């Protein structure tokens with residue numbers, strides 16, 4: 176009997192995920208994010224940090240974050256490590272005492 180249904184996993188594979196080992200998973204707003212630490216030494220690009228709206232210069236250690244399972248590179252965001260760690264503080268000061276907004 177031939178096995179014809181073996182291709183279920185293919186679309187979930189993320190080929191370039193293997194090169195990064197400093198990778199963790201963190202929950203934010205009910206979504207599981209992949210958080211990868213970058214030394215910055217291999218980068219020649221300047222990124223814009225969504226946390227502080229400041230530039231991340233080349234060779235600056237930072238993190239790149241994207242929703243788990245989303246392999247669209249355009250959804251990746253580069254953050255300063257400290258800005259990513261403080262992301263909830265920014266929200267709670269803006270919405271203190273209120274209901275969470277979605």
Ligand SMILES: [Zn+2]
Pocket residue numbers: 224225226227228229254255258
């Ligand atoms: Zn920042």
